[in-house]
Amino acid sequence: MWRRLQVKVGPARGLITSTQVTRRSTLGFCGSDLETHMEAMRKKAMDALPGSSWTPLEINPNLPPERADIVIVGGGVVGWSIYSQASTVLSGGGIRQQFSLPENIHLSLASADFLRNINEHLGVLNEDPIDLQFNQSGYLFLASEAVAHIMEENYSTQRYAGAKVSLLSPTQLKEKFPWVNTEGVVLASYGLENEGWFDPWSLLNAFKRKAISMGAIQCCGEVTGSCWSTATATYGHLQSCQCCQVQMPNSLEYQPVECAIVVNAAGAFSGKLTEMLGIGFGPKQSIAGIPLPFLNLNYAAEPDVSNLEVDHSFFQENVWPHLAFRVPAFEKLKVTSAWAGFYDYNTFDQNAIIGTHPLINNMYFATGFSGHGLQHSPAVGRAVAELILDGNYKTLDLSGFSFNRILTQEPKLETNIV
């Protein structure tokens, strides 16, 4: 019956077009009206036939799917890198190896390796090669007398871990960088290789493109709730997240997404997400009572973080005097543009939290980088992918960054935070 209808519509359309042709020549002023009407009718007829994408119920095409294997919350580089290997665009985009913890140095080295071979890892056939605009200058750290011994210790850790760093005395520093004022500087540490800055937006896009080419589905929305199933184990109640409710932006529509695994890579909002999922509200002595130690707030010296407006006076009063003292050429400095963004600051020890939560057996954390998320993203993505797929870390052992250190209250301090 449908085929007969098609056949009927076919010649009918033909008739319509032929009449149109004659009418166009005779009735000039109402010809265009007739054309649009005919076009609309034709479209309706085509839509009614099976095989078109029209449905009587209006469904928002941007809704997430009803079921997904893994839901990654957070659209920054860490989230996309987790997918492609198993509020970054606002980031400064630098990478350095000069940390004090060996794990952080290894993470940076692995990420630098990844960025060097980025076209091999993230290249998609028939698309343009990725250009990160990587500028290969190193980071230079200056130390006064009080902290020179810390710098020396860090230097030996860095060399042992394989980073190419060199220590400079004040005279060598003046020779290499004549524009620096070496007053008060006792020691300097300069990165020779694998350090520099690049464009975070192109990295994010490269990850996104590769992930979408491998089958990920991107949806913009906010996670507003979740539903649970509990199981009892010997030490308490084990929870597992069964589905997340995703709400569309600027509307009341929401879609519950059933999932097997949830990855929390939500950056500055990871604390809110875990609160929503029930952590931090149990009795004080239990594991469930310990919240994720996150704040959107920042160091006490930094500007007010209730909104994202730029505080220009902060630069004038707190930052510029130090800059002008250290580099005399910056005395005539003028700010051309500024932007503000949130750090996902881990108030406990300013280091990443990677791994599972003891009470929720299907939630993986990859957050709390306190400003280093971008430079560690490829390596962390690979580590979490290994954790999800194989159950263990294979290439780099990041068990030092697990949630357990918050339970036992043993901070893993990184002294070289910027």
Place this chain on the structure above:
Amino acid sequence: MLLRWRSQAKRSQLQKKNVYYSYTESFYGPDIASAYYILSLKGGFRYVGQSEWFRANQRGKFSWDFLNHKNTPIEEADMSYTIINYTGLENLERQRSLRTLKLKGCPEVDDWFLARLHLFQDSLEELDISHCPRITTGGLAALRNLKGLKHLNVSSLPGISNPGLVIILLEEMLPQCQITANGYDHNLRKVEEEEEEQMQRQR
């Protein structure tokens, strides 16, 4: 799928050629290993204290006389138009008395390669990286580590956008170095043409 295979095959061939010659090094020492690497990539080199250049011909054949000079470091290396890359540079890592390095027209030399040249920062005096398509301005910033550099050739680099400005910055960064940069069109007319195009597009 065929395209992917082809690109993967090309990449694996490149990796095989640039692998670290540890076997040769364990038998003959690091200098002979570096020499063998240079010759197998169809480059040429000259030992310290010798005036003779050892080269491979077009077909890749070379004489084995270089084996006679054991434990002599290499002073000049000519790797123009070879497929040397970042991993391959590891084979030359031990050559701390390398004075000249010619990398004209090498398709795999990119910014990360230039950053790794800091290994030769004390000895390198002459560097030729003209006609390398993958080098951009970011990589040239890494050359600041080469304090002893006296001659630098950066002619005809297709990857840098403002050659005039970049050359001025390089001269400032390396005051003792003589920089050769030919093959660039420094005409101001080009900038005017670009501005006209932009205005037309806006209209």
